[in-house]
Amino acid sequence: MSQTNDGRQIQVDSNGFLVDPDLWDAHLAQKLARRIGMDELAVAHWRVIERLRSGWLATGQLPVQRHLCRELDLTSGCVDKLFGGLVEAWKVAGLPDPGEEARVYMEDMEPDET
Numbered sequence: 565m566s567q568t569n570d571g572r573q574i575q576v577d578s579n580g581f582l583v584d585p586d587l588w589d590a591h592l593a594q595k596l597a598r599r600i601g602m603d604e605l606a607v608a609h610w611r612v613i614e615r616l617r618s619g620w621l622a623t624g625q626l627p628v629q630r631h632l633c634r635e636l637d638l639t640s641g642c643v644d645k646l647f648g649g650l651v652e653a654w655k656v657a658g659l660p661d662p663g664e665e666a667r668v669y670m671e672d673m674e675p676d677e678t
Contacts, residue, residue: 581654581661585621588658597656602647605656609646611636616657626666
């Protein structure tokens, strides 16, 4: 459990995922990024974060990483380059644990090198 700048208590689960994605905001994203060893989030980070959040909250589905980078007109392997992997991007985006099977899928994704 940690506290945001406005005093809200934020809870992450044992895998580091935000328990309540409705509590997420830009300040918390930066805090979550620092927690996994990242510096300031750049525009490209925010584009990925916004796409992950909108996709998950609308459909409850994981994106295909190579499609995500292409959709956003970013370089191939953008998620790995920016965040170190989809799991890390997911955490910074303040999304809940997608489940064990999805986590394994996310961890085993290879960046698109085309």
